[in-house]
Amino acid sequence: MGYDTKNIRNVVLLGHPGSGKTTLAECMLFEAGEISRRGSSTEGNTVSDYTNIEKERGNSIFASLMHASWKDSKINIVDTPGYDDFVGEVICSLKVADTGIMLLNARSGVEVGTELIWEYIERFSTPALFVVNQLDHEKADFESTLEQARERFGNKVLPVQYPLNAGDGFNTIVDALRMTLYVFSEDGGKPEKKQIPPEEMDRAMEMHNALVEAAAENDEGLMEKFFDAGTLSEEELTEGLRIAIANQEIFPVFCCAAESNMGSGRIMGFVNDVCPSPADRPPASLADGSELVCSVDGDTTIFIYKTISEPRVGNVSYFKVYSGVLQGGDELENASNSQTERFSQLFLANGKDRSSIDEVRAGDLGVTLKLKDSHTNQSLNTKGNGRQIEPMHFPESRIRVAIEPPGKAEMEKLMKSLHIIEEEDPTLQVEQSATLKQTLLHGQGQLHLDLIKYRIQKVNGIEMNFIRPRIAYRETITGVSNTSYRHKKQSGGSGQFAEVHMRVEPYHEDMPDPDGLTVRKREVEDLPWGGKLSFYWCIVGGSIDSKYANAIKKGILQRMEEGPLTGSPCQDIRVSVYDGKMHSVDSNDTAFMIAARMAIRDSFKEASPQILEPIYDVQILCDAEVMGDIMGDLQTRRAMIAGMDSVGHYQRISAKVPQSEMFQYSSTLRSLSQGRAKFTRKFSEFNAVPYDIQEKLMADYHEEEVEA
Numbered sequence: 001m002g003y004d005t006k007n008i009r010n011v012v013l014l015g016h017p018g019s020g021k022t023t024l025a026e027c028m029l030f031e032a033g034e035i036s037r038r039g040s041s042t043e044g045n046t047v048s049d050y051t052n053i054e055k056e057r058g059n060s061i062f063a064s065l066m067h068a069s070w071k072d073s074k075i076n077i078v079d080t081p082g083y084d085d086f087v088g089e090v091i092c093s094l095k096v097a098d099t100g101i102m103l104l105n106a107r108s109g110v111e112v113g114t115e116l117i118w119e120y121i122e123r124f125s126t127p128a129l130f131v132v133n134q135l136d137h138e139k140a141d142f143e144s145t146l147e148q149a150r151e152r153f154g155n156k157v158l159p160v161q162y163p164l165n166a167g168d169g170f171n172t173i174v175d176a177l178r179m180t181l182y183v184f185s186e187d188g189g190k191p192e193k194k195q196i197p198p199e200e201m202d203r204a205m206e207m208h209n210a211l212v213e214a215a216a217e218n219d220e221g222l223m224e225k226f227f228d229a230g231t232l233s234e235e236e237l238t239e240g241l242r243i244a245i246a247n248q249e250i251f252p253v254f255c256c257a258a259e260s261n262m263g264s265g266r267i268m269g270f271v272n273d274v275c276p277s278p279a280d281r282p283p284a285s286l287a288d289g290s291e292l293v294c295s296v297d298g299d300t301t302i303f304i305y306k307t308i309s310e311p312r313v314g315n316v317s318y319f320k321v322y323s324g325v326l327q328g329g330d331e332l333e334n335a336s337n338s339q340t341e342r343f344s345q346l347f348l349a350n351g352k353d354r355s356s357i358d359e360v361r362a363g364d365l366g367v368t369l370k371l372k373d374s375h376t377n378q379s380l381n382t383k384g385n386g387r388q389i390e391p392m393h394f395p396e397s398r399i400r401v402a403i404e405p406p407g408k409a410e411m412e413k414l415m416k417s418l419h420i421i422e423e424e425d426p427t428l429q430v431e432q433s434a435t436l437k438q439t440l441l442h443g444q445g446q447l448h449l450d451l452i453k454y455r456i457q458k459v460n461g462i463e464m465n466f467i468r469p470r471i472a473y474r475e476t477i478t479g480v481s482n483t484s485y486r487h488k489k490q491s492g493g494s495g496q497f498a499e500v501h502m503r504v505e506p507y508h509e510d511m512p513d514p515d516g517l518t519v520r521k522r523e524v525e526d527l528p529w530g531g532k533l534s535f536y537w538c539i540v541g542g543s544i545d546s547k548y549a550n551a552i553k554k555g556i557l558q559r560m561e562e563g564p565l566t567g568s569p570c571q572d573i574r575v576s577v578y579d580g581k582m583h584s585v586d587s588n589d590t591a592f593m594i595a596a597r598m599a600i601r602d603s604f605k606e607a608s609p610q611i612l613e614p615i616y617d618v619q620i621l622c623d624a625e626v627m628g629d630i631m632g633d634l635q636t637r638r639a640m641i642a643g644m645d646s647v648g649h650y651q652r653i654s655a656k657v658p659q660s661e662m663f664q665y666s667s668t669l670r671s672l673s674q675g676r677a678k679f680t681r682k683f684s685e686f687n688a689v690p691y692d693i694q695e696k697l698m699a700d701y702h703e704e705e706v707e708a
Ligand SMILES: Nc1nc2c(ncn2[C@@H]2O[C@H](COP(=O)(O)OP(=O)(O)OP(=O)(O)O)[C@@H](O)[C@H]2O)c(=O)[nH]1
Pocket: 015, 016, 017, 018, 019, 020, 021, 022, 023, 024, 040, 041, 042, 058, 059, 060, 061, 080, 081, 082, 083, 133, 134, 135, 136, 137, 256, 257, 258, 259, 260
């Protein structure tokens, strides 16, 4: 028998690296009796960080699913990695979570990781609570952490608790919701409940009243009762808080020292009593714009939010049931590819451990194995129902590297392993670029790609080295030229003859017709690599038969694939063919194609050619103290600063930076800022490279050509 929707709580642990998410997950499992001993992430024996790579590094890299029973609830706990390089794991976890638990490190307050994750909480409209962790640390400062959180995330951040003795020897929490003092023994666990001492009463009451007021504010009935009686009963208070949290009107703050196992029980109690079940959340959005209410009634719909590949097992699919009930042995149809999949085995997961279960009901998270052709971001339904849960969107890549080509046999093995990782990790893209003649990896940061390299080498036993990726330059022209080319070949019997005269000009929209030419036909073609070729047929008097127009255009396009300056694709030119010659026997398509190819090469060179380089919009979020260094570094990268503003405690820099100057930027930024800065980037446009760089690129290309 599965768990009822109303008793399910899907929580996701979020926060800056090292705030204590994995340690808190361990406490939750221990307090709920799921494990008999608490592991530690530094020792590499936690339930959550179970992969070898996580054990070795001592921090989380993958989101992992756990669960614990607490009072009436089955709490599904998803522990996420804090490093921004693994943001994909945060996105897939938030997609299926109904409550976010954001950890703040009492030693450092709101950190840059907190800021970034908050953006996702807002994007997903996830109800959330804060946990100020590490209150047992000698440098813990609850007041300042709370103040920073309120300053940054607003007055909806309301403390439920405060510590009486944060720092070394911490063991006491005042709970202003229950109006109780919690005193922990040295081993933590279940605290002793005591009365709040008289000298703390004023502060506790003030906090209590703020909570009561906030709870009443969101419900008219409760508001009236509050005005009449001046307070609310415990049930009314819980109900008011439930509504306020579900609507993201309150973000309550709890106290914790996960390392000492203090505070997790109260958090789970609150999740059970107050946090929303999947049925209390707004209906899920479907790809077609309609909505789906979470209920066990009706057709079954599930969504795969994560896939991992396990040795000897194959694909392990993590899913959420959005509607209906999924029973072991059921068959569902994949809405993306109509594949029928049989769910022969269903599991609950606690890290790497799985236990069989016969059904998973609406709202719950489950695991299955051996799906044939179903992948992350796909929905499966009762046959005939094609519902598609709105897919997840992952951020643009921030870093790319090229792979040093190994031997042919190794390359095949390497690509196979990379595709398995790509299936698991939606923030990794493997690209075999024909234009750059390189295999590229696009990812979220140096650490992200380094860990992929590590996996390939260690797990798959394949040597893989990164090299500097080539830049996808483009070529265009800035001037006008008129050229002609005669192709003539006499070999034995029939020969080849074609002569083409053309004018080339820089293309832009709405340009007037070419001066002095009579235009018979205008074509504008979108080029596969971006930009346009505008092709005008301006032959008068039949010097070239119009049946050769296509062959001429084809010749031009062929040559444009490999520009004359650096061999990069050409774009945004207008070619007007205005004269030429043909021969009644020796002219044919091939001859005109060749003539056009040569003519365009010559005219391009004479029309003030220009190399264009890709420019990225880069946004950096950083601590004010490291801003100067970051700006100084940007200046050495030919960056154009587009703006600066502040976001909470952080500064945001927007800049346009050439891609060629972004190599290894993620590592540079990390070391410049000691981890207190993050960036995103997005392709913006192609811009002309400066003269000296153009000269150098052309010289390098020429050298390569000579060597080849
Ligand atoms: N003093 C103290 N140390 C803590 C506490 N919670 C966690 N730590 C320590 O902080 C370090 C990081 O803890 P983790 O639980 O791995 O942190 P995390 O948030 O999971 O980190 P990532 O997985 O990298 O995002 C470990 O050395 C923990 O022992 C706490 O409450 N007090």
